[in-house]
Amino acid sequence: MACLVTKGPILIIFGLQVVYFTLSKGVFHCPDCGGDREYRRRQGRNFFSLFFIPLIPLNKTGSEFVQCGTCKGRWHVDILTVPTTAQLASLPALLLRLASAQALRSGDVTHPAARDRAVTVVRQAGDHAYDQGVLDHDLGRPFDQIRAEMAHAAGALAPEARENILRAAAEIALTDGPLSVSEEETLNAVGADLGLTRVQVTGVISLARQSSGR
Numbered sequence: 442m443a444c445l446v447t448k449g450p451i452l453i454i455f456g457l458q459v460v461y462f463t464l465s466k467g468v469f470h471c472p473d474c475g476g477d478r479e480y481r482r483r484q485g486r487n488f489f490s491l492f493f494i495p496l497i498p499l500n501k502t503g504s505e506f507v508q509c510g511t512c513k514g515r516w517h518v519d520i521l522t523v524p525t526t527a528q529l530a531s532l533p534a535l536l537l538r539l540a541s542a543q544a545l546r547s548g549d550v551t552h553p554a555a556r557d558r559a560v561t562v563v564r565q566a567g568d569h570a571y572d573q574g575v576l577d578h579d580l581g582r583p584f585d586q587i588r589a590e591m592a593h594a595a596g597a598l599a600p601e602a603r604e605n606i607l608r609a610a611a612e613i614a615l616t617d618g619p620l621s622v623s624e625e626e627t628l629n630a631v632g633a634d635l636g637l638t639r640v641q642v643t644g645v646i647s648l649a650r651q652s653s654g655r
């Protein structure tokens with residue numbers, strides 16, 4: 442919006458101009474591009490402008506939005522809660538990692554074969570940086586913190602994938618012998634955090650028992 446005022450020989454053009462500021466940047470899954478793209482989280486602000494130069498900041502306009510760096514599409518900031526393709530790809534490994542740590546800590550955390558098994562399954566799932574050191578770090582984290590993290594991440598995976606993660610955790614827990622009461626309780630908690638029903642959890646654990654012969 443611009444106005445024109447002439448006062449004698451002087452011409453003045455003033456008005457309101459919206460200036461967009463970038464609040465933060467990152468990578469998101471753009472629905473229009475259909476892939477992971479860089480975004481800018483932005484918000485507009487009205488400025489009093491003189492000769493089209495924004496001079497005085499006024500009120501903010503509208504709400505914050507996310508703008509795709511590629512197609513320039515604009516989205517509500519809620520879109521940032523949708524996992525990116527890269528995040529989705531790393532989810533099975535992340536959940537396996539958390540479930541393995543939970544299973545191990547409920548039994549003998551020093552058992553070499555159980556620890557090796559945990560490291561192997563997580564690396565096979567794609568987290569090649571995972572090793573005994575990272576495992577120890579996970580074992581040192583609060584149990585309930587890991588539970589919350591698992592519950593948050595599990596929803597994006599198919600039920601079969603979540604069952605496979607519980608199965609792997611049960612097999613780790615079975616490596617050092619039959620399941621103890623504490624191991625069984627932990628596996629039930631892991632199953633619940635993975636969003637599995639009681640029946641699914643019981644079925645997966647009994648399959649793991651059968652295949653390990655314990």
Ligand SMILES: [Zn+2]
Pocket residue numbers: 471472473474475478509510511512513514
């Ligand atoms: Zn886009």
